[in-house]
Amino acid sequence: MTLIDYAVLAIYFATMIAIGIWAMRRVHNQEDYFMGGRGFGKLLQTFAAFGAGTGAHEPVTVGRTTWTSGLSGVWSAMMWLFVTPVYWITAVWYRRMRHLTLGDWFVERYQSQALGAAYTLFAIAFYMFYLSTMLSAIAKFAVPLIGVDVGLFGYELKYTLIPAIAVIVILYGVLGGLTAAYWTDLIQGLFIILLSILLIPNGLWAIAAKYGGDGEEGLMDGFRIMHERVSADYFQLFAGPSSGEFPVHYIISLSILALIGIVVQPHFIATGGGSAKTEDEARIGLVVGNFLKRLCTIGWALTALIALALLAGNPEIAADPDRVWGVAAREILGPLNMGLVGLMLACLLAAMMSSADTYMIVTSGLVVRNLYAPYINPSANERKYVLVGRLTGLLIIVGASAVALLISDVFTQFKLAMELPILFAAPFWVGMYWRRSNRIAAWGTIVFSLMFFFVLPQALPRLVPxxxxxxxxxxxxxxxxxxxxxxxxxxxxxxxxxxxxxxxSQAAADSLxxxxxxxxxxxxxxxxxxxxxxxxxxxxxxxxxxxxxxxxxxxxxxxxxxxxxxxxxxxxxxxxxxxxxxxxxxxxxxxxxxxxxxxxxxxxxxxxxxxxFLVLGGLSLLTRKDEQRMLDRYFAKMNTPVLADPAADGARLEQAYENPPTTRKIFPESDWEFTWPTARDVIGFSLACAACAVIIGLLSWLAGLGGT
Structure with a gap:
């Protein structure tokens, strides 16, 4: 990296901190800090969903799996594509909850403050592992860009880089709350899009220049030579030897598992729609933001294919395919000497920081709302709650940094994070639609899942060698x-x-x-x-x-x-x-x-x-329902559309509590709360499904350009 590259990074960091200082002046209470006053429109909701859902580990992961498995490696991130249409439905849930955290939802639905506290502990563990994957990915990406493996005091570069990134995120996130997070997400979202496309034209031009393109066809020369240099089986999306890692039935199972678990990821209460002005802003922001991410995934896969054609002989990538992005950025953009290497590193930092800030704010909200307020200081004023929120936001970033420094295995960290939502997924899904689901059944399901999937697998072999x-x-x-x-x-x-x-070389390993x-x-x-x-x-x-x-x-x-x-x-x-x-x-x-x-x-x-789900259903049938009056109020609220004006919305809610709406229930005389879909539900869901097909078609078409 040159001086201009470091200047680009410095300007980027200074801008993020300045936004945090600006947003700090707008924070007056918990709703301002944790939900930004619920005043976000379609643009900010879109980039909030896009930024929070796009982690720095994903370009690195897609780069690695495409390098090793061909185009089919894109499914390491594209598995979320088929979940996106469901977001058109779930976004309404988070807005109608009218809560600051998902812990508040568990407290209300299951009438158990302790359940909210348990969810908070889950959120802390989840985000420590999930964010650590991004921090580890940043470290792997930065080494080839910066050009050194050693940081301060002679330790590996990650021991300098990861704490430095954590400090920047803490500064602007702690100061400005969700408002700062969303405005920085808007800027960082544009950076992520730039990250996803910047290497493609420059890489294709580099291929054409290095391997004899005549220049008459522009970028098409690069596509043509890429197909000449890389075997055709690397361009197959579903079939062929290179796609054995991601067969269709495996992709389907990953999508279903992702759908079941994604709804209880703690940040969805905010980016999933809870911070939007209305339900329309919630829906459009969540769905469009996630489709933007899917489009970026196409760019990541194409970049890896370009790297295959241009850098197949690079020893650094041969030793560690996680470095595909870093080496590609250095080799393609570095010779231009225009600060683009620094910009690329800033882009990947943006992908991490746009997730980290939101996760930090959401976790601090959970700690304040579900641990501090009910168990430590119920009578604190709004200013005190916001202060505690700012202080506890440090937990998630410091914890994630510690995990990243201790484990430093992106796949292991990601796998651990993805398995944790099993604990709360069934109580959430069933609690949304079935009145009989109660606190005893929810606790029983959580304990069962914890023991069966996490504790006993470790304990049994040690107890019975x-x-x-x-x-x-x-x-x-x-x-x-x-x-x-x-x-x-x-x-x-x-x-x-x-x-x-x-x-x-001396660094060679058997893992090659x-x-x-x-x-x-x-x-x-x-x-x-x-x-x-x-x-x-x-x-x-x-x-x-x-x-x-x-x-x-x-x-x-x-x-x-x-x-x-x-x-x-x-x-x-x-x-x-x-x-x-x-x-x-x-x-x-x-x-x-x-x-x-x-x-x-x-x-x-x-x-x-x-x-x-079977455990929850069985326990619910064997135990008593929770208090009927509280259930009536909860389902009346969830069936009442949100109004943009808080006063008018509150008045409508009071009317709904007195006369709960039942006209749209499919089974009006039962404990099931399924409602008939509206025309907007059906049209939006159908268009989202069509968009999935378009994205797959676009990926296949782009990958086929220049081929025979």
Whole structure:
């Protein structure tokens, strides 16, 4: 990075802090600080949803998975695409709640202050892990850009960079609350869009200039040469050898699991619609903001494909594919010497900070509303509550920074964060529609999910060590070997050279895997990819007690692709935590020995989705409903549309409490609160579904430009 790059970063940071100071003067009470006075229109709601939902880890993750799996790697982030139409419906919920936090919703719906406190503890843990993925991604991205691995006092650069970013976020977020977060999200959202497209034209021009484009067709030269240098199977979205990591059934299961859990992510009370002026602003902001993110995902995938064509021989990426974005930005934008490298780093920082500020404010609201106010100081004034909110907002950023410094594994951190919403998902979904769902059932479901999915898997093997040696728990996924014969491309040759360079260096690691084929361009090569062989019932590796053999299950040939499926035979012992959901499948008579890795991941869906709902339903039927009067008030409120004027909205609510609306209920004489959809519901949902198809078509079309 040059002096102008650092100047760009300095201007960016100074602007964010200035916005925080400006917004601080507008904060007078809790609603101003935690919800910005509920005065945000479509533009700010759109960029709030876009910014909060777009993390710095996602461009890095998509870059890595596209580099290793081809275009199908885009599903590592695009899995949220099919959830987006549902946001048209859920955005109304968050606005009609009329609460400052989702903890307040759990308190009201289940008439339990303790449930709000439990949700607050969940939110703190969730955001510490979720934000840590972004901080870790920033550190990996920045190293090749800055050009050094060591920061202050001789420690790794991340020990300097992560605390510095945390300080900036704390400064403007603590000062200005949600108003500062949303205005910075607007600016940062524009930066994220810039991040998503900046490397594409410059990368295509770089490809054309380096590899002999005649310049007559402009960017199309770059697309054409990209297809010449990269194998065609890397441009397939759903099919082909490179898409084995994300088959269709796995994508569907990821989408369903994402839908079930996303609604209880704590920031959705704000960015999901709760801070909007009206329900229309809530809906349009949430849906459009998330479709903007989907469009950006297309840009991230195209950038990774460009990097494959241009930088396949780069040793840094060969050693760590997480560095695709950082190396691409340095190699493509650096020679221009226009401050674009600093701008690119500012863009990725914007992707992280636009999420971190909102998460920090939401968490501080939960601490104030559901811990401090009810249990420590119920009689505090508004000024005191805002002060406590500012101070406790530090928890999430400091905690996330600590996790990022201790773990530094983006995928592990992200996986932990995504599994936590299982605890509260069923009580939320069922509580929205069924009166019989009560506090005892909600608590029982949370305790069951906590024990079954998090505590017992760790505790049981330690309490009963003989489980590690059980032959029935030593099964592994199928070992699938795919062999593809095709002509070698320029990127194949470059990849082998990069692999050889890294292997010969002192920093080489066994995690590099087998070498890419060594051949000249145009020679026939054999691409062999092997997956599977992982433990089914254990999260740790298996240790062989005797020689483990591979037994062939099936072989098939289709065109140039040969596929052999094998399973491991031999005595092995387990390690790590126990996957109780798969033990349950086995106990019910399902034979999981030898299933594919993708199928195994798909089978996680039924247990994580169905079991909590079954527990909640059964406990609700066996216990008494909560107080009828409070249930009547809650459902009357949720069935009453919001008015933009707070006074008029309050008056309408009082009328609804006295005469609850029932005309739109599908089952008016039952405990079910399903209502008939309005024309606006149907039209908006249908248009969102159509937009999903358009985005998939756009991605396929762009990836196919220049191909034969």
């Amino acid at each position: 003989s489980l590690y040696e059980s032959p029935g728990l030593a099964a592994t996924t199928q070992v699938v070997t795919t062999t593809l014969r095709r002509e070698a491309t320029e990127s194949d040759v470059a990849r082998h050279q990069a692999w050889q360079t890294v292997r010969e 895997g087998p070498p890419p084929p060594n051949a000249e361009v145009g020679e026939m090569i054999t691409i062999v990819t092997t997956s599977g062989g992982a433990p089914i019932f254990w999260n740790g590796p298996l240790t062989a007690v005797e020689d483990v053999q591979l037994e062939t299950v099936s072989e098939s040939t289709r065109g140039e692709i040969h596929r052999r499926v094998q399973r491991q035979v031999g005595t092995q012992t387990g390690s790590g935590s126990l996957n109780l959901d798969f033990v349950l499948y086995s106990g019910l008579g399902f034979d999981l020995s030898g299933v594919s890795a993708a199928t195994l991941e798909t089978l996680r869906l039924p247990a994580r989705v169905l079991l909590p």
